[in-house]
Amino acid sequence: MSGRTTRASQPTEDEIKELILKLQALLPQLNHRPNTKASASTILEETCSYIKRLHKEVGDLSQRLSQLLHDSAEFVEVDEELITRLLSNIN
């Protein structure tokens, strides 16, 4: 534990502001005008709704994947090689 200097028992406001700004940089909605400083409250709210949106997307994709796997029963297993190849081509 000798590496830590700030034990974060009293986190400074500046540290927190900095982290919140970094969060803002990640959010697509707030980045259209990057020079505008959004309030902490807005950033937190956008973060929450963005995470919820991502969760929902994952859920929808999971649902769709599950149906695809169910429908394409026989050759999903053997197509793993093909999928891997295609993935390495695409990326």
Next chain:
Amino acid sequence: MAASFVSNPDPCLDSSRKKRRKVEDDRNPASTTQARWRSDKEQRIYSTKLVEALRKVRQGSSSSPVAVSGGKIVKEAADRVLAVAAKGTTRWSRAILRSRLRLSKRLQKCRKARVTGDSRCKRADVRRERRRTPAVQKKVKVLSQLVPGCRKAPLPNLLEETTDYIAALEMQVRAMTVLTELLSGAPAANRLNFTS
């Protein structure tokens, strides 16, 4: 070299321990974590592991149709593979893996024990809370419920975890989208290609 878990005042070990600790303590994680989750390599590794996991899921459930609850199973597999990809460096990933091992009951016991001990710390928390408006505090609470394993995390940790979690989720969405397109793109073509 010597085992890195030994607490040794040796300076060489200390520096290597510091290097290892740096992954967790780095107050400037945004660039590194974002870079990690945005790299093609990471996405490719995740996609491949996800395909493996889904294949096992498919094999395991060949007896009964899983179309109805399959979405949940796929999501759990996707989250688990994502948490593994984080390599245990973040709270959210550890929380996901813990809940997979069904330790949640044991954790609930631990949480209850901790609550009684927290009453002493509550005054300090209230002092900190007064610095932020109740609106912000409420949103922090919502956020802490959205990011796994962060319900009682201190605010700076929660914010760090959030940035990493968002980047990871975005990668998860990208990878799963690619997979879905591949699988639904041309099933007939897949079959043809396979005939060799």
